[in-house]
Amino acid sequence: MDFALNEEQRRAQEMVRDFASKEIAPTIAEWDRRQEMNPAILPRMAELGILGINIPVRYGGQGFDYLTLALVCEELERVDTTLRVIISVHMGLNSMGVFQWGTEEQKQMFLVPQARGERYAAFCLTEPGAGSDVAAMTSTARRDGNDYILNGEKMWISLATKAHHFLVFAKTDPQATPAHAGITAFMVTNEMPGVTTRDLHGKLGVRAGSTGWVKLDDVRVPASHRIGEEDEGFKIAMSCIDNGRYTVAAGAVGLIRACLEESVKYAHERSTFGVEIGKHQLIQQKIAYMQQWYESARLLVMKAGWLKNVGQRNTRETSLAKWYATDCSVKAALEAVQLYGAYGFSDEYPVERYLRNAKGGVIYEGTSEIHQLIQADYALGYREDKPLRCELPAYNEDAWLEEADLVPA
Amino acid sequence: MHVVVITKATPDDNATVRVDPQGVVTWGDKLVLNPWDEYAVTEAVLLQERYGARTTVLTLGNEAHDEALKKSLAIGIQQAARIWDPALEKHDSLQHSQAMAAAIRKLGDVDLVLFGKEFTDTANDQHIYMLGRQLGWNVVGSMLKLLQVDPTAGTLRLERMLEQGIQTVSTRLPAVVSLFDDINEPRYPSFVNIRKASRAAISIWDAAELDLALEPPAVEVLEYLNLPERVGNVEMIEGDTPSAKAQALVQKLMEAKLL
Amino acid sequence: MSTVWVWLEHSDGKLVQSAREALAAAQALGSQVVGIIAAGTPELVEALAVRAGQFGAQAIIATADPTLESYRFEPHVALLRALVDAEQPAALLAGHTLRGREVLSGLAGSLGVGALTDCLSLEWSEERLVAVRPAYDGKVLCRAVLRRGTVQLATLRESAFTAQPVPDAPSPPLQWAEAALAEDAIATKVEAFAASSAEVDLTSARVIVAGGRGVGGPEGFGPLEELASVLGGAVGASRAAVDAGWIPYAHQIGQTGKDVSPELYFAVGISGAIQHVSGMRSARTIVAINKDPNAPIFEMASYGLQGDLHELIPAITQALRAQLADR
Ligand SMILES: Cc1cc2nc3c(=O)[nH]c(=O)nc-3n(C[C@H](O)[C@H](O)[C@H](O)COP(=O)(O)OP(=O)(O)OC[C@H]3O[C@@H](n4cnc5c(N)ncnc54)[C@H](O)[C@@H]3O)c2cc1C
Numbered sequence: 001m002d003f004a005l006n007e008e009q010r011r012a013q014e015m016v017r018d019f020a021s022k023e024i025a026p027t028i029a030e031w032d033r034r035q036e037m038n039p040a041i042l043p044r045m046a047e048l049g050i051l052g053i054n055i056p057v058r059y060g061g062q063g064f065d066y067l068t069l070a071l072v073c074e075e076l077e078r079v080d081t082t083l084r085v086i087i088s089v090h091m092g093l094n095s096m097g098v099f100q101w102g103t104e105e106q107k108q109m110f111l112v113p114q115a116r117g118e119r120y121a122a123f124c125l126t127e128p129g130a131g132s133d134v135a136a137m138t139s140t141a142r143r144d145g146n147d148y149i150l151n152g153e154k155m156w157i158s159l160a161t162k163a164h165h166f167l168v169f170a171k172t173d174p175q176a177t178p179a180h181a182g183i184t185a186f187m188v189t190n191e192m193p194g195v196t197t198r199d200l201h202g203k204l205g206v207r208a209g210s211t212g213w214v215k216l217d218d219v220r221v222p223a224s225h226r227i228g229e230e231d232e233g234f235k236i237a238m239s240c241i242d243n244g245r246y247t248v249a250a251g252a253v254g255l256i257r258a259c260l261e262e263s264v265k266y267a268h269e270r271s272t273f274g275v276e277i278g279k280h281q282l283i284q285q286k287i288a289y290m291q292q293w294y295e296s297a298r299l300l301v302m303k304a305g306w307l308k309n310v311g312q313r314n315t316r317e318t319s320l321a322k323w324y325a326t327d328c329s330v331k332a333a334l335e336a337v338q339l340y341g342a343y344g345f346s347d348e349y350p351v352e353r354y355l356r357n358a359k360g361g362v363i364y365e366g367t368s369e370i371h372q373l374i375q376a377d378y379a380l381g382y383r384e385d386k387p388l389r390c391e392l393p394a395y396n397e398d399a400w401l402e403e404a405d406l407v408p409a
Numbered sequence: 410m411h412v413v414v415i416t417k418a419t420p421d422d423n424a425t426v427r428v429d430p431q432g433v434v435t436w437g438d439k440l441v442l443n444p445w446d447e448y449a450v451t452e453a454v455l456l457q458e459r460y461g462a463r464t465t466v467l468t469l470g471n472e473a474h475d476e477a478l479k480k481s482l483a484i485g486i487q488q489a490a491r492i493w494d495p496a497l498e499k500h501d502s503l504q505h506s507q508a509m510a511a512a513i514r515k516l517g518d519v520d521l522v523l524f525g526k527e528f529t530d531t532a533n534d535q536h537i538y539m540l541g542r543q544l545g546w547n548v549v550g551s552m553l554k555l556l557q558v559d560p561t562a563g564t565l566r567l568e569r570m571l572e573q574g575i576q577t578v579s580t581r582l583p584a585v586v587s588l589f590d591d592i593n594e595p596r597y598p599s600f601v602n603i604r605k606a607s608r609a610a611i612s613i614w615d616a617a618e619l620d621l622a623l624e625p626p627a628v629e630v631l632e633y634l635n636l637p638e639r640v641g642n643v644e645m646i647e648g649d650t651p652s653a654k655a656q657a658l659v660q661k662l663m664e665a666k667l668l
Numbered sequence: 669m670s671t672v673w674v675w676l677e678h679s680d681g682k683l684v685q686s687a688r689e690a691l692a693a694a695q696a697l698g699s700q701v702v703g704i705i706a707a708g709t710p711e712l713v714e715a716l717a718v719r720a721g722q723f724g725a726q727a728i729i730a731t732a733d734p735t736l737e738s739y740r741f742e743p744h745v746a747l748l749r750a751l752v753d754a755e756q757p758a759a760l761l762a763g764h765t766l767r768g769r770e771v772l773s774g775l776a777g778s779l780g781v782g783a784l785t786d787c788l789s790l791e792w793s794e795e796r797l798v799a800v801r802p803a804y805d806g807k808v809l810c811r812a813v814l815r816r817g818t819v820q821l822a823t824l825r826e827s828a829f830t831a832q833p834v835p836d837a838p839s840p841p842l843q844w845a846e847a848a849l850a851e852d853a854i855a856t857k858v859e860a861f862a863a864s865s866a867e868v869d870l871t872s873a874r875v876i877v878a879g880g881r882g883v884g885g886p887e888g889f890g891p892l893e894e895l896a897s898v899l900g901g902a903v904g905a906s907r908a909a910v911d912a913g914w915i916p917y918a919h920q921i922g923q924t925g926k927d928v929s930p931e932l933y934f935a936v937g938i939s940g941a942i943q944h945v946s947g948m949r950s951a952r953t954i955v956a957i958n959k960d961p962n963a964p965i966f967e968m969a970s971y972g973l974q975g976d977l978h979e980l981i982p983a984i985t986q987a988l989r990a991q992l993a994d995r
Contacts, residue, residue: 538769573679590917
C-alpha cells in the first residue's frame with residue numbers, strides 16, 4: 001500500500017492551490033455577497049486545463065488520473081465550494097458520463113470541446129417535483145424522425161446560465177414500469193431553440209456560483225445527441241452520479257481542511273482569560289475532531305479514487321465517502337463558526353460561508369438520508385451492483401498521454 | 410537566442426523562520442522556487458514564446474535545490490542544470506557568482522541571464538552584479554518592462570526602476586539583467602509541463618566539471634540571530650470616543666517628538 | 669588610521685538621504701572620511717561636495733564627466749575600480765539603494781572580493797568589517813564578517829543609520845579623477861528618464877500609514893491617504909489589501925513587497941501576519957489600529973488603539989490638523 005502522491009500529482013495539486021488562493025480567494029467574499037459568479041473563473045479554469053484534468057490527452061484533456069481529480073477538488077473547495085461545483089457538473093456528472101457512455105463520434109463532438117474548456121457542461125436530472133425520487137420526473141422526449149422533441153423543466157441546475165452542453169434526462173417511455181426504466185439521456189445545447197435558462201437567487205450557500213433552472217419547450221434534439229440507448233438513461237444517470245459524488249466528497253475534504261486551517265489560525269490569534277483560546281481544552285477538542293474528520297474523509301475519497309484508477313466498480317465506496325465527507329464538513333463548519341465566536345457569525349471571516357456552503361453538500365448528489373439507505377441496502381444484501389454495458393475506463397497512463405507532446409525541447 | 414535563469418530553492422514564503430538555541434536556522438523542510446524568480450522564469454518563457462528563445466534554468470546547491478529546477482521546468486523552461494560542489498556549501502555570493510560564470514561559459518552560447526530581485530535565503534542580490542563583472546557583460550538591474558529584444562541585432566531595450574523614477578535604457582547582448590516583480594504575472598506550471606518536468610534529466614556540474622578553482626568564502630556568517638522581540642510593551646490608548654482616543658494619541662506622539 | 673570612502677549617490681542635484689547616513693556610518697568607522705562623487709558636470713560636483721562636507725566628508729575624490737550624468741552600471745563600477753586600485757582605501761560604503769547595491773556588488777565582483785549588503789549595523793573586528801544584516805528574507809538576522817579583500821565593501825539599510833550634520837564644517841578639499849570609460853566603450857545608453865510623480869517612495873519615507881484587510885475596500889484608503897498627507901508620509905499596504913485589488917502593488921510592504929524602516933508606522937487594519945511584519949519590523953515606532961484587541965500586531969506596537977478604523981483615522985487626522993495649526 002502506498003499513500004504517497006507522485007511528483008506530478010503533487011505539482012498539479014500545488015498549481016491548483018496557487019490558482020485558487022491567488023486568483024479567487026482575495027475576492028470570493030465579495031462575489032458571495034453579490035450572489036454572482038466571478039466571470040473570470042470559468043475562462044481561467046479552461047485556460048489552465050483544469051476543466052479537462054482527468055480526460056485523456058487525445059480527447060483534449062490533461063491525462064491525469066482520478067486521484068488527481070480528487071486533489072483538484074480538494075484544493076478548489078478549500079477556497080470556495082462554487083469552484084468545486086464547476087468540476088462536479090462539468091467533469092464528474094457530464095464529461096465523465098460522455099467518456100464512459102458516449103460513442104467515439106460523441107466524444108469528438110462533446111467531450112473534446114468540454115475537456116479543452118471551450119464548452120462548459122452541466123447535468124439536468126432534478127425537476128421541481130423530482131429530486132431523490134428520480135423516476136418521478138415528468139420531462140419527456142418524443143421521437144420524431146431522426147430527432148427527439150424534449151419538453152420539461154429542470155430545477156436546481158448548477159451552471160444553468162453558464163453551460164453550453166446540458167446532459168438532460170427525460171422519459172421516452174412515461175408508462176414504463178418500473179418508472180425509471182423509461183428514461184433516456186440527451187446532450188442538449190444552449191443554442192437549441194426552445195431552451196431557456198435562469199439563475200436562482202436567495203440561496204443559503206454556493207452564492208458565488210450559478211444554480212438555476214433549464215426549461216425545454218419543444219426542443220428538437222438530433223438522435224445523434226442521444227447518449228446511450230433509449231431507456232438506458234437511469235443507469236447512465238447513476239453512473240454519472242458515481243463520478244459527481246466522488247468530486248463532491250473530495251471537495252468536502254477541502255472544506256473540512258478550510259475549517260481546520262482557519263480554526264487553527266484563529267485559535268492562535270484570539271485569547272481569552274489570558275491565554276490563546278487554543279489552550280482551552282474544549283477548543284482543542286474541536287480542532288482534534290476536525291483533524292479526525294479531515295483525515296478519515298480523505299482516506300475514504302482516496303480509496304474510491306484508487307478503485308476508479310484500477311477500473312473497479314465503486315458505487316458503494318463513493319457513496320460512503322460522499323455521505324461521510326459532506327456530513328463531516330457540516331460538523332466541521334459548525335465547530336469552526338463556534339470557535340470563532342461572534343466573529344464566526346459575521347461575513348468578515350470566511351467560516352460562516354463554509355457553513356452555508358457545507359449544507360448544500362448533504363443535499364445534492366444524494367441527500368445524506370439517501371446515502372444511508374444505500375449503505376444499509378448494501379450491508380443487508382438488498383442491493384448489488386450489476387455490470388454495466390459501458391464501464392468507466394480504468395486509468396492507463398500511456399494511453400491517456402497518447403498524443404501528448406512530452407519531448408523536452 | 411539563449412536565455413538562462415539562475416535560481417535557487419528557498420524556504421516557503423509562509424514558513425516561520427527561527428534560530429534555535431543551538432544557533433541553527435529552522436524553517437520546516439519545505440523548499441520552493443525562490444519567490445522572486447517566478448517572475449524571471451515567466452519572463453524567460455515569454456521570450457521563448459515570442460522570439461523562439463532557448464531557455465535554461467540553473468541552480469546552485471544540493472539535490473534539495475532540484476525543486477527550483479523542476480518548478481521552472483513545469484512552468485515551461487526547456488532544460489535544467491545544477492551546479493554543486495561541497496566547496497560551495499556556505500552559499501557565499503562571490504563563490505556563487507564565480508561558479509555561475511563558469512556554468513555560463515560552459516553553456517557557451519548564452520545571450521541573456523535573468524535574475525529575480527534577490528535570493529531570499531541569503532537575502533542577497535550581490536551575486537547578480539558580481540556575475541556581470543565576472544563575465545564582463547552589460548548589466549541592467551531592476552527591469553520593470555522589457556520593451557524590445559532584437560535577437561539578430563543583439564540589442565535590448567527596457568525600462569528599469571530607480572528610486573526616483575523610471576529609466577528607459579538600451580543595451581547590447583550578452584547581458585545580465587535582474588527584474589522586478591511588476592514585470593509580469595508569474596505563470597503557474599502547466600499540466601503538460603508538469604509531465605515534462607518529472608521526466609526531465611538534470612545535469613549536475615561540480616567544480617572540476619566547470620574547471621573552477623574555488624577560494625574560501627569571501628563573507629562568513631558568524632551567527633544567526635532572532636529578530637529582537639518587540640513584545641509586551643504596547644501602550645493601549647484609551648478614550649471614551651474615537652476623537653478622545655485620537656487626541657490622546659497625538660499627545661503621546663508629540664511628547665515622543667515623533668511629529 | 670583607516671580611510672573610509674563613501675560613494676555619494678545623488679539625485680536631482682542633492683545627496684540622497686542614504687548617502688548622508690553612510691557619511692555618518694563612515695565617521696564612526698574611520699579616521700578619514702572621503703566622499704566619492706561621480707557626476708555629469710564640475711558645478712554639480714562642487715555643490716555636492718559642499719553638502720557632503722556638512723555631513724562629515726573630510727575630503728572628496730570627484731569625477732565630472734558626461735558619461736556619468738545619468739546612472740549606468742558600467743561606467744560607475746569601472747570608475748570605482750580604477751579609484752580603489754589607485755588609492756586602496758580601507759573600506760567603501762554606500763546606501764543600500766538600487767544603485768548603491770549594484771555598484772558596490774559590481775565592484776566586489778570586479779575585484780573578486782566580498783561585500784556586506786543591507787547592513788543594519790557595522791563595526792570593525794580585528795580590522796575586518798562585521799555587520800548585522802538580514803537573512804532568510806529578513807525573518808532572522810545574521811552577523812557576518814568580510815574575509816577577503818583589502819578594500820572592504822558594505823551597503824547600509826536605509827534609515828538604519830542616522831545622518832549627522834557637522835555644523836561649521838569647512839568645505840572639503842576636492843581631488844579630481846578621470847572617468848574610466850569613454851562613451852563609446854559603454855554599450856548601455858539611457859534614452860529617457862521619467863521621474864516618478866509623488867511616486868510612493870516607501871523605503872525612504874519617514875512616516876508610513878499602511879492599511880490591511882481591515883480597511884475593507886479601495887475607498888477605505890482615502891482616509892489613510894489624508895492622514896499620510898497631513899504627516900508628510902506615504903501610504904503602504906499589506907499583501908491582503910494589494911491582492912484584493914484595493915491599492916496598487918507599489919504600496920505593498922512585507923515579504924513580497926518592500927522592506928521599510930520609517931520612524932513612525934501606522935498599521936491600520938493589519939492583523940500582523942509574519943509576511944507583513946518581516947517588512948516593517950525595523951520601524952522605530954509602531955502605532956497599531958485594529959478592531960480586534962487580540963490582533964498580533966499589538967504585540968509589536970508601541971501604541972495601540974482598539975476600535976473602528978473608519979472612525980479613528982479621520983479623528984486622528986483631525987486631531988493632527990488642529991495640533992499642527994496651533995504650532
Ligand atoms: C446547490 C444545489 C445544486 C444542485 N445542482 C444540481 C444539478 O446540477 N443537477 C441536478 O440534476 N440537480 C441538482 N441539484 C438538486 C439536488 O440533487 C436535489 O436537490 C437532491 O437530489 C434532493 O432532491 P430534492 O431537493 O427534491 O429533495 P427531496 O427528494 O424532495 O427530499 C426532501 C427530504 O426528504 C428526504 N428523503 C427523500 N426520500 C427519502 C427516503 N426514501 N427516505 C428518507 N428520506 C428521504 C431527503 O433526504 C430530504 O431530506 C442541486 C441542488 C442544490 C441545492
